[in-house]
Each structure stands twice: as structure tokens, then as C-alpha cells.
Amino acid sequence: MTARILIADGTATARITLKVRLSAACYDVCTVANAEDLSGQAHLYRPDLIILGTGFARESPVDMALSLMGQPGLAAIPIIMLANESTRLQALRAGVAAVLDPMIDEQMLLARIRGLLRDSDTAVSPADALAEAAATFGPAPRLTNVTLVADNPARAMRWRGALQKRLDAHFTISTPTETLAAAARGQGADLYLIAADISTRGDGLRLLSELRARNGSKNAAFVVATESHRSELSAIALDLGAGEVLPVDLDSDAGVEMAALALQTQLLRKEECDKRRIETQRKLQWAMTDPLTGLYNRRYALPRLTEIARDMQRRGDSFGVIALDLDRFKTINDNFGHAAGDAVLANLARRIQKNTGDSGLAARIGGEEFLIVTPSQTESEAMTLAEQLRDTIEAQPVTLPRLSGGGSIAATCSIGVAIGQSCDATPNPERTAELSMERADRALLKAKSKGRNCVVLAQPETVI
Template identity: 55%
Template sequence: MTARILVADGVATSRIMLKVRLTSACYEVEAVSSCTQLVASVESNRPDLILLGSGLDDRDLVTLCRAIAQEWPQMTVLALADGETRIQALQAGATATLPPSVDEPMLLARIRCLLRDAETGQATGLAMAEMAAPFDNAPGGEVTLVADSPARAMRWRHLLQGRLGCSFAIRNPEEALSAAASGLPSDLYVIAADIGGRGDGLRLLSELRSRSGSRDAAFVVATEPHRDEMAAIALDLGAGEVLPIDLSELGNVEMAALTLRNQLARKRRSDHRRAEAQRTLIWAMTDPLTGLFNRRYALPRIAEIAAEAMRQDHLFAVLALDLDHFKAVNDRHGHAAGDAVLCDIARRLETVVADRGLTARLGGEEFLVILPRTGEHEAYRMAEEIRRAVEMRSTLLPRLSGGGMVSVTLSVGLAVSDPGLHVGSPESLADISLERADRALIAAKTRGRNRVMLAAFQATH
């Protein structure tokens, strides 16, 4: 889908030129010349990025950045400004800045970078966006400096460490890669574009971005002035920002400190979104009481295991398990006692099955075990081991339900499936396997409970 960009500029020639440049790059562009038009466009169209070329009406660019950040805190804003105004725009909430004289390749590379970062945040956020951290709240973290000389790296550290609540490590490319491979990546890497040779800093950036240990770090590339082509490549390779390599020049160190603080805060928010997404994924496939996989996750897994068995021509087993007379536990001791029993049995199932298969709670007192690459003898032995693990030890009840101990037993229906006897899809094989296990479970219940019943092999169509 084409990204939507809103160009806001009070100067007609600048506004038209920016619209033409972006439209030629196949973006969907709208241009506005007043604050009223800006508000209406954002409310109705929700652009992916706002490009501020200059002030609107009686508001200057910095005031506009502040107003947008307050009204739409998650909006990506690229401000075109020079000198001190660039720093003020960042402090006011702009996502990034560029000089108004920026050439087209650099402008487009910066926009691609910002849109990529915004899309990543939306993809991992699962609609749980949080407010952007203010600039005066330094997020901390570890920053690795990879410069073109140790003296340059030490000068960077001297200029920055008093402005950021971070720890700084000076490393060469080999040391940076080794630390990341050893599980000790930094939160942010500041890399000179040219370290030993032309462009080798960009190769280091690509290497770090491709490694699992460091791919989620933030990256800033430092280049010599008038190296816009190098800066554009760095942004396309995954750098979040580009800085001048000489931070001692007037204004550069303040800009660098703001940039690094912004990148660290953005990384912290990204880490938080990934953690939230991971928790949401776990909740979606986990039974909240026992911590086992739930029905929503387990049943499709049978089809996946059946598909693998058909490809590799090996057996697999499905165990349908049900606690005997479990209703009596709830009736006699209360639901708190029943929950305690279910949790205790779930832990015993996990202990027996371990990494040899998948254990799930289907609901109530029903459980399911799936054993890939497992034949009849091994599956029956495990089913008996599970049954004995439940039978041999009582469950301690919570004091809320009166305390004491309660003993339960388990019935198991076991179906071992041979893909060689099946003509049909993996989904049909999975359904038939589960149905056979359920029928064997019913037979176990009918014949007195607390036993394992094995379903007979059969050709299926």
C-alpha cells in the first residue's frame, strides 16, 4: 500500500516542489498551506508522515512541531530546518530533521527510513502504542562507538557522556561483532562510515543488522560533510540517523546528544512493543489456569504434525486424557480445590512428556498429548507413565477449600497413526487420529476408568 505523506509548507514554491518530488517517487501526497488544512487532513486521512517545510499561518516550525507532538504523539514528523532550529524542532517533538537544501536522494532515503521504523512499530505494537518518551528523560543503556581512530572514539565519548545517562564502550569492528555474537550487544551503535577503508562502516552496519544478537539495536552512522550519497545508503541499510563525524563543531554535539537520546528512547519503546507482542502471543495460545497450550493452539498442531509424518513417512501418536470423577472433586471440595488439582496434574503431565511432545488442556478436565515420531510401544509406555504419575500421588488442596489431600485417577485413549494407511489430507488424518483417541478414551471410561486403551490401527480414507 502506498504511504501517505502530508506536506505542510507556508511557501507555495517549496510546497509545490516537495509535492512533485514525492509524487514522482510514487507516494500519495497531499499539500496544505494552513494550520486549519493540516488539522483537517490529519483527522480525515491519517497520513503516515508529515513533512514540515516551514511555518504555517502565524506559527513557526518549532511551534508546529510541539503542537503536533501534543495532539498526535505517535505521528512521524520530518522537519526541514537549519542550524539551531533543527535542535529546537527535535526538542519540540519532531521525529527527525533535514536541512531545507537536502538533495532528493537523501530526502527520499530519510523518508524511507522513517516509514520503515513507523511500520515496524505498528507491526509489533498490536495496537498498544505508548506515548513517546520526552527528550529530557534519558533512557540510559549501552552505546558502542566504532570510529575511524581510537582518538576520535575517545573524543566522541568525552563530548557525549556528560549529556547522556549511558555507558560507552569503544570497540573496533571485530570486537563489536564478537560481543554481539557472545550475547552482549549494545543498545546503540555509533559507527563511522569510513573506518579503515571507504564504506567499511556500512559493511559493519549490515553485519550487525543481520545478526540475531544485535539486529534489534539502534544504529547511527557518522559521515564526513557533503557525503549525502553515503548517508542515504546508510539510512537504507538500517541506520536510524546520520550525524557529522566531527562532533566538536558548533551545534554538532547538541544535535548528536538529542539524536542518540531519541534513538535510545525509540529502541526502548520498540523493545517494549516486542515484549508485549510476545506476551500477547503466549496468552493467545496458553491455558490461563494451567499454563499448558490451549485448544486453539493444540488442534492445528495435530494437522502440522500429521503433515510432517506424511512427508517423512513416520508414525505419530495422539493421547486423549480425562480425569476420572472430577466433578466429585468440585462438588465435595469446591472449585478452588478443582483448580489446584488441574494445575498439579498439568505439572505432572509436563514432567513426563517434557520435550518429547506437546501437552495441552482442551477444557475442563480434558487434556491432550501429541507425540511426533512415536510408535505404539513407546506411546503406550508413556501413557502408562502418565497414568501412574497421576494415580500414585495425592494433590495438596489450598486452605481456602479446607486443606487436606485428594487423589484422582486418569483415563487415557491412545491412537497411533500410520500415514501409509491413510489416503487424504493431513487435516483429515489429524481429525481421524483425534476421533480414534476419543473413542479409545470412551472405551477406557466404560471399562472401569484409570486405564489406557489403545485404538486399533485402521486404514483411513
């Protein structure tokens, strides 16, 4: 989907010129000419990025930015401000994502936009729209680890001496080799400040690319420092994943403060990205698992069964499919209550998971129905596992919760076992998985008809 950018500038020429440049880059662009229209248009248009220019009659762009960041539904939208050097520090203190020279070249502007859009997720749900506005700029909530990789130890020490007075962080001076080794050990930093030229021209950008590609460091924040005569590297660094580009020399109090604010902004953005990533993982986990037992649910298990069938087919291997059903579960609910039934199911799930191990798939696919899939397993191995499950469930009564009157209850299960095998004549993993499941279900029904609390092996059939 094309990113939406809202441009606010009081000067018509600047506003139109910027719209033409961004529209040519295939962005969806909307413009406003005054502060009065900015807030309403932002709520209506829901941009992914806001660019604040100059030329407003009464309002300060910094005040306009603060107003936007204080409104529910708009606080998470990154803001680029086009302002001169005198306003830059004030804007960074306010929490603006980036402050650029109004005469910035197109390549650098587009690189900045790409970087902010890459790292930001500004889609607002109805719940988000009702949430309180995010807090404005403030210190990172915990002590962070910052790794400094400069072109020489003296510069790295100057960086550390200047920045540690303004950032509550632990600073480590490191070489490229040491930095990569630490990331490989899972000891990556929260933020890396890397010189664009370390030993050779542009080797800092190669280090950036390596760190961005490694599990131990790919989620860190990155800032690249360049010499003034190497400005062509700035756009490249942003496109490679740097969140900010700074001058390599921090030779004034204002320069040091702007660098510290820039690093702190990147750390806060990293924190927000981490929160979104954890939330996404949590939602995925909810979508895949059964909340009562913690096992996978039917929605995840059946497609996964097909994937296992496909993998085994490629390897010419077999796999076990075990259908397990708790015997007379309705009587447990009727006689002891649903809390007792839930306790029995949760206990049963733990025993299934323990016996299945990490190599197999264990899922709850119905009320008291469970599915176990075991890759690379023979008929005898699958039958042995099924008997272990049946014996484990029968041997140990389940302790009931006090809500159900306490005590314990014995439980048994019926199990059907089928072996899924590849068929060279018809290499159809979907059909193989489907028939294996059907055969295991039929074997389960046969186990119930034989008096329950037993294991029945399904007879092999030809996959068609």
C-alpha cells in the same frame, strides 16, 4: 497498505512540489496550509508520518510540532521538519524525529521517510486514542550500552569524550571483529555508532548489515557517521537500517549536542520498539495458551498437530497422540467448588508438562480434556508415557486451596493412545492428524467404558 503522509507547509509551491514528489513514490499524501487545520486534519487523516515545512504566518514549526506531540492519538506519529541549520538544534531538543534541509535531494528524503516508517508503528487503537499523550523528549530511562566503531582509535576516543558528557550511557570502543563477536555471544549494544568507512570504503555499512542480521544485535539502534564528501552513503545507510546519519567529525559544541540528541532519540525509539515487540509477544502468548494451566490451547494445538504430522511424514516417522480426560471432574466442582476444580486442573497440567518435556506438545483442549503429541515416538514409547501420566496423577493427591476448605483430593484419569503414521499412498498430513485425533478420542471413550483410570491403545487404521 500504502503509508499516509501529512504535509504541512505555508508556502503553496513547496507544499505542492513535495506532494508531487511523494505521490510519485506511491505514498498517500494529504496537505494543509496552516496550523489551524493541522491538528484536525491529523486526527481525521491518521497519517503514518508528518512533514512540517516553513512559511507559516504566525506559528513556529517547532511550536506546532510540540503541540502535535502533546495530543493523545498523535504523540507517536514521527515528525520530519524541513528547516535550516539555525532551527535544527531547537527542533531536536523538542523531540522531532528528524530535521532536514529544505533543499534536501529526493533520494535522501525518501530514504529518511522509509527509515522512519520502517521503525514506527503508529496505528492507534481506541484504547490508545484515550491514553495520555506520550512524554516529550527526555533522557533514556536506564543506563544504556553504546558501541563506537570508528575508522581509528583516536576518533573513537574523541567521540566518547564528547558524547559521554551529554549521554548517561556506557561507551565501548570496539573493532568490527570484536563487535560481531560480542553480538554472537548475546552481548550486543543498545546502540551502535559506526563510521561508514572504517578500514576500506563502505565497510562500515557492511558491518551495519551484519549486525542487523544477527539475533544478538538486530534490535539495536544504529547511527552511521560519514565524511562530508561521502554523502552518497547516507541514503544507503538509512535503507540498510540506520536510524540516523551524522557527520564523522564532531568539532563544535553545537555539533556534539546535535549528535547527542540524535543518539538519544534513537535510544528512545529503540525503547518504544522493544515495548511494542514485547507487547506483541505477550498477546501472541495469550492467543496460544490456556490462562488457567499455562498449556497451549485448542486454537494452537490442532494446527500444530497437523504440522507435526507433516514433519513426521517427510521423515517417514511416527508420532504419538494421547487424549487424556480427568475422571469424574464434575463431582469435584460440585462437592468442593470451582476453585478446587481449577486447582486440580492446574496441578494436573504441571504433571503433564513435566512428563511430556520440551520435545512434545501438551495442550488443554476442553474443560478437563488434554492433548499430548509426541514426535518420533513408537507405539511402546507412547504407551509407556501414557502409563506414567496415569500413574503420576493417581499416586499424588492434589492439595486444595483454603477457599475450598483445604485438605487434598485424589484424582484419576482415563487415557486413549493412537499412533500417527505417514501413508505413502495418500500423503495427506491434515487427514493423518485428524484420524489420529479421532482414534485417540475413541480409545479414550473405551478407557472410560472399561471403568476409568486406565490406558487404551487405539487400533491402527488405513489413512484414506
